[in-house]
Amino acid sequence: MTLSHDDIRVMARAVGLTLPDSDVADVAARTNALMQAVADVEAAFGDQFDAYEPIPPVLPFPPN
Amino acid sequence: MISSELTALTLRQQSDLIRDRLLSPVELTEAYLAQIDALNPSLNAYITVTAEHAQSRAAHAATEIANGAYRGPLHGVTYGIKDQFFTRAAPTTLAWKQLHANQVDTDAAVVERLDAAGAILIGKHNLDQFGKGGATSWDFGEPRNPWNLAHSPTGSSQGSAAAMAAGLCSVAIGEDTGGSVRMPAAACGLAGLRPTFGRVSRFGGYLYGWTADTIGPLTRTVEDNALVLEVLAGYDVRDPLSVATPVSKYSEMLTMDLTGVRIGVVTNLAQSPALRDDVKHAFNATVETLRELGATVTAVTLPSASYAVPLLMLSSDVDVATQLLRKYLREHYNEIDYGIRTRLAAACLMPASAYATAMQGRAVVRAEVLAQFDALDCLVTPMTPQPAPILGRKAEPLSSPTDFWEAVVKSRIFSYPFSLANTPALSVLNGFTEAEVLPIGFQIVAPPFREDVVYRVGHAYEQATSWHTRRPTLAAL
DSSP, X not given: OOOOHHHHHHHHHHTTOOOOHHHHHHHHXXXXXXXXXXXXXXXXXXXXXXXXXXXXXXXXXXXX | OOHHHHHHSOHHHHHHHHHTTSXXXXXXXXXXXXXXXXXXXXXXXXXXXXXXXXXXXXXXXXXXXXXXXXXOTTTTOEXXXXXXXXXXXXXXXXXXXXXXXXXXXSOOHHHHHHHHTTOEEEEEEXXXXXXXXXXXXXXXXXXXXXXXXXXXXXSSSHHHHHHHHTTSSSEEEXXXXXXXTHHHHHHHTOEEEEOOTTSBOOOSBOOOOTTTOEEEEEESSHHHHHHHHHHHBSOOTTSTTOOOOOOOOXXXXXXXXXXXXXXXXXXXXXXXXXXXXXXXXXXXXXXXXXXXXXXXXXXXXXXXXXXXXXXXXXXXXXXXXXXXIIIXXXXXXXXXXXXXXXXXXXXXXXXXXXHHHHHHHHHHHHHHHHHGGGTOSEEEEESOSSSOOBSSOOOOOOSSHHXXXXXXXXXXXXXXXXXXXXXXXXXXXXXXXXXXXXXXXXXXXXXTTOHHHHHHHHHHHHHHOOGGGOOOOGGGO
């Protein structure tokens, strides 16, 4: 799914941002590209995901 | 010794002269201030020069040393720091003119540590606005590469790398999320370290990429880098992700012998079609040198390396953008650089499910990287596929998802996997291009908290070669 320019304007408004027309195309391209890239990774990893929790990447040392 | 000769010395050389009372911190500081006066207008490396502060600190250091109160190898040498860290001595601007008077009443932990070691803050370095790569305009002038003024020092620690390469400080302190110390270090012919996440306190700065931001030195040599990390590293209760592990005397663990060291060459990066021929040749020659030094070299692959780029970029951009949305983005959107604001705006729109997926994917890739160290002491890769880019870069063209892999991933695939894995990674100079006479770098990666390994391998390589002894032709600036 590709987000349209209008989608991007609405999403921006939802977080309190008003994008100038000059920026919408670039923001849309970046948003779509990143979301597609992460979806591609998710598809490539498949079931591997089940073995990992989305924890912050802090190394497993004992508490300080 | 004339000013330009003093500033061309390594930190270790300056330090030895100061320790032996053959060089005064006052003389060294004045040499740097003169060099900054002469070169900064061409380089735009500094946003603020703390001349009076530095002169006062230098006089104090000279008195201490004369009285026998020598503090150690950093006593009396100068440092500059990326202008995203808090300093009482100067405002913290994030390279954004709206923050030109942003005076914070605290010092970053790294500033405290350097000051306690007797080092002298000489100024604050230029950067991509907000410390995010991809700026297209510069409120304090566009930084230039001292090796070739038509080229960039590369972001985001641009000013730090330019200042260090041009001899405008004894050591520069940068910040590395995805590669922002290592890539500028490679572009400017320096040693640049991304330490293990948790090794150096993040307290006291705009470090909003809270799962990936690290602080590391850029220096002329690997030995200098090791000396500085000994001061920067250590647990800090004010950084909740700081880790209480022992800090080694890295500079005393350096050797020329790599016998028994098991090195993995990451072949899918070393043979990437994105590599320019001269970068590839320099890397292949480097591997041969490491083998001649006694290392055992094995070919390995990191099949998920390219995935590290979108996973880390999405998650760390969201972390940063979330903070900046609240502080600046809503109220000042149009006053922010185009490349930075559109990158941040896109990050603000990411669904929570995409963020969680990226964080989960990071754990998968991290496990793949860390598994390499079951049988190896370190990995080596080229640092960047190309030398420093030409100035005047525009925002990365992203008209389709395909562009993302072409325009964004190819330039970052060498650094992001190791940022994501939270391993220490060191960029080391390993040659120059013939056409533009620009530096080339390679990268050494070790298991978490084994900075001693990357320093050992990097130092041995440096001692077997002479690239690090070259200096840019500053008279031409």
